[in-house]
Every structure is written in C-alpha cells, then in structure tokens.
Amino acid sequence: MLKIKRILTEIITNLHLIWAVARYNNKAAFQGHHFGMIWEVLDPLIQIGINFFIFGAMRDMNPVRVGLGAHYVRVSFLPWMVVGMSAWMFMNRVTINGSESVQKKIKLVSKMQFPISILPAMTLASRITSYTVTTLAAIVILAFYGFTPHLFWIQAIYYMFAMFAFTYFFALLNSTLTILFRDYMQILRPIMRFMMLFSGVIWRLNEMTRIPNWFVQLMDLNPFTYIITGFRYTFFGQAFFWQHWETTVFFWLLVFLIAMIASHLHLKLRSKFIDLA
C-alpha cells in the first residue's frame, strides 16, 4: 500500500513535467510534416475509418445488442464500434509504448534526475490528445445515429479514470519486467493483438458460435473488456457501473493487485535498471 502511495506521490508532484514532456514529444513527432499538427487529428480518424471498413463494411452489419440483462437496445455497427475502438486505441498504444518507455529512455533518466516511475505516465499523457479526438468523433457519429448527449454520459469520467489507472499500472509492471527479460515485449505484443479480437472491440464474442461459452464469460472478466463495455453502456445509456458489480469489483481488485506488484518490483529494482538495461 505504502509503495503504491509513493508511486502516486511521485506522479502527482511531477505532473507539470509529465504534461510538458508529453506535449513536446507530440510536437516533435509531427515537426517537419507539411500538415504539421493536423495529423494529430487526422491520424486517429484515419485509423478508425480503416477499422470500420475492414470489420464493418465488409461484413453483414447487423445491429449489435447493447445492454445488461432484460433491458437492452440494438445499436448500429458504426457507432458501436467507434465507441469501443476509441478506448481500445488508447489502451493499446499506452500499454505497448508505456512498457517500452523505461527501457528506451534509461540513459536519459540516469543523467537527469527525475523518478523513473513517471515515464509510463508520460506515455499516457501523450496519448490523451489522440483519445480526445477519437472520442469527439464518436460523439459526432452518435449524434447522427440519434444518441444525443445525456446526463448519463457523466459516467464516462468514471470509466476514463478506471482506464487511466489500469493502463498506467499495467505499463509500469510491464516496463519493469521488460528490463529484466527483454523477451517480454515479444510476448506482450501478440497478447495485445489477441486482446483486440477477444475484448469485444470489433465483434461481440457471444455471436461467435464456435467459441465455448465458458471462454466468452472468461473474457468478460478481462480488464480491457470491462472498460470497453463500460463505455458502451455509458454512451448508449444502458447501465450504471454498480449494476454489474461482479465485473466492477473484479476489475478493481485486479488493478489493485497489478498496482501492488508493479510498485513493489519497480521501487525495489529501480537503482539497478541502469546496470541491467
């Protein structure tokens, strides 16, 4: 517990640094491009477009069922997919880039003096712009399909908080493990690809008849699914987070577990990173 607190304190005291570095990184990424910062907006939109084309336009797009229990609503594929995809793109990039962040910047950290634990936070901060763009796109698309802004949408803030907490601690854990075993990244990448297919981003697992029931239910428990379905429940006005308390409790217990292990390992091995990397 104390260790988690310490990590959080380090982040909070360095928020200005995290934000500034994330901003500078984003600026540097598109420097020299003819369209410059416009790509920050265009790039995520193009990705969504491509994904929609591949997974939506090329198949039978039956409206998808969103709902908990007896009360549900049928939603067209595009808005359904975009809501999930925007959260997924953020989580995917933060996990992969955040996990590599420590290893890539280890020289920088040893020469400068700031706590290493903020590196995954910098990755997270740098993806927030792209996430905002995709969420706004989702809101616009939702409006076209008749889902107007509603007070219920405030629940999105809860899911965003949950998303940040999970991705940060997961990235912190992975970044430490990667330094110990370089191979870990090679395992993490395919796992993330697997997650994209099985976390309900592009199709509902229940509709895949080949997959055994117990596996579908197991995947329901996975944290990525929790966030994505949570956002869908929110934007389509279906359920409060306490209405599916089992998955909520499971999710937060899991985040807590990951946070405890990540903080412990990170703080214990921090001084050895420079020699190990």
Place this chain on the structure above:
Amino acid sequence: MFSLSKPFKLSNEHVIKVRCNFLTEEIKIAASYVTKKYEMKKKKSSTPEQEQRGFWALRGITFQVYAGEAIGLIGTNGSGKSTLSNIIAGASKPTTGEIVINGKTSIISINTGLKSELTGRENVKLKCLLSGMTHKEIDAVIDDIIEFAELDDFIDQPLKNYSSGMKSRLGFAISVHNDPDIMIIDEALSVGDDTFYQRCVDKMMEFKASGKTIFFVSHSKTQIRRLCDKVMWIHEGELKQFGPTEEVIEAYRAYIKWYKKMPKIERRDYKKALKAERRNFDFEGYYEAVVAEQPGIDQEALHQMFYPIRVTTKMRMGSKLMIIVVVVLLCVIGLFYMTQLAQP
C-alpha cells in the same frame, strides 16, 4: 617504479591534510572503500559459476572532497574515471563500500534531453524541466541561458539546423544553469572555440567562488591546470594519487613517459597483466589489508561496508497477506460470475 603493485595498496595521499583558506570545512563527498564490479557474461543466460568472473572497474577508492574544491580526474582510458563519476553523480551504485554525497549533483551532459525536432528555446524549457526545475525557475533563467549560449536568432530554429558546436554550446549553457551543489563535467569542456571556452572557465570559477564543488574529468592537462586545485589520478581502478594539481600531473606525466618508452611486447604483457589483476581482484585480501592497516578501526562498521547484508526491500508481511487475499477474492468473484451467467 611502476611495477605491478599489489591491488590493495592504499595510498596515503587520500587523506587531505592541507586546506586552503577559502575552503569551508564542509565535506561534500566522502567515499570509503568503494568498489564497482561489472559482470562479464558471455551470453545473457550464464551459470552462476561463470558469473563469478567479473571485471572490477573500481578496486577500492577512498577520499574526501570539501566544498568549493575543483577536483580534476585523470587517468588512462578504461581506468574507471567515468565509472567513478557516475557513482558520484548517483547514476549507479557501488558494489561495496560507501559513498556519502552532501548536496545535489548534476552531470553536465551536453546532448542528453535534447530533441532535434524542437527549437532551441523549446529544448531549453524541456531540458530544464527534465532537470527538475519548475516553470517559474525556468522563466527566471531562460534569458541568461540564451545569452550564455550566444545563439542569437538561431534560438528559435529547430535543433537539427544547428552545427554540432552550437548544439554543444546550448546543451552546456542549459546544464550549467541548473544550479547544483556538485557539478560533474565528463569531458564536456572540449567543445566550442577559445572564446566560448574562456567563458565556460569564467563561469566555473564563479561557481567555485560561491562554494560549489566541481569534478572535472578530462584528458587535457592545460584545462585541468587552469581549473582545478587538486587532481585525482585513477589508475586501473585504484586511486593512485590525490593531491595538488602540479604534483599529480607531474607524476602522471612521468608515468606516461615511462609507458611510452616500453618496447611493444613488454607493453602488451603489462596491459594483459593489469587486466588480469582487475578480473581476479582478491576482494577478501583487500578487506584484510584494510583491517591490518588501521587496527583502531570499527570492525563492525567496516564489515558492513564490505559485505553488506542485502537489505532487500522485501514485502512486508501485511502486504503479502493482502495480495493473497486479493488473489483469493479474484478467483471467488471470477467463478461466481462465470457460474451465474447461464445465458449469453
């Protein structure tokens, strides 16, 4: 004269007896029996027996440095200068021994933290932030930095349009304005032309006068003469000599001369023997020699320094229990959820 000395021969010069009148009595850095071992693994996965074959980059360094001193660090390539400066900066930890640092250190590294796509001004802000300065502090010094670097209009150009000299000047200007107590300059003053170099030296002298301590790693004897009061000569991982600038530089020069006069074959054997010494450093022997030389020393404390009980940050019992409880709860809830859902 320079025969293969026993690896654990301690020199007496490390205890400074002479103090200049402008020094305060405050010890800034105190190193005691510092060693640093690097593992020499042939493959990533090697057996523990193979791991025993390490390379001792530092074989017992002991010294004290007071505030306001400018210390030069000289030695042949591979002697351990950079390892020592990294340890002093806090970037890496010694394998055994103790190092006490009384103040904020900063390595003046020119190229770290700079992004070539951003402009000079943005890089100044970025690097200052990375060094731990707040926005307010940065605004206070940014004009000084720009002026010191002498870049004029180029400050608003992206860094990739700079010449290497300009980049180095900018990096140096930023690092120098960080205001640490202890500055470590690892061969960074070898950039820029003479006018810039003069200003660097002036700035260093300013720092000295205001009580800051400077560590200057360099191969250039002229630079060291100009800047440093004392010089540390690190030879093959040992502190060969530590004393007033002229003395040590002369001794070093004599060594180089002697080395150059050696015929090639002898040189090769000499180097091989030195490397072997460092690989097969007799750590136990070192410990015993230290005990023998100073019989009045606190045996307990010394032992702790040499054979540190790895105070691993183990998880407390409470945390371990908590984790077990959480894992159990996870399994319970997971199973409950899965059995509960009968329909899709």
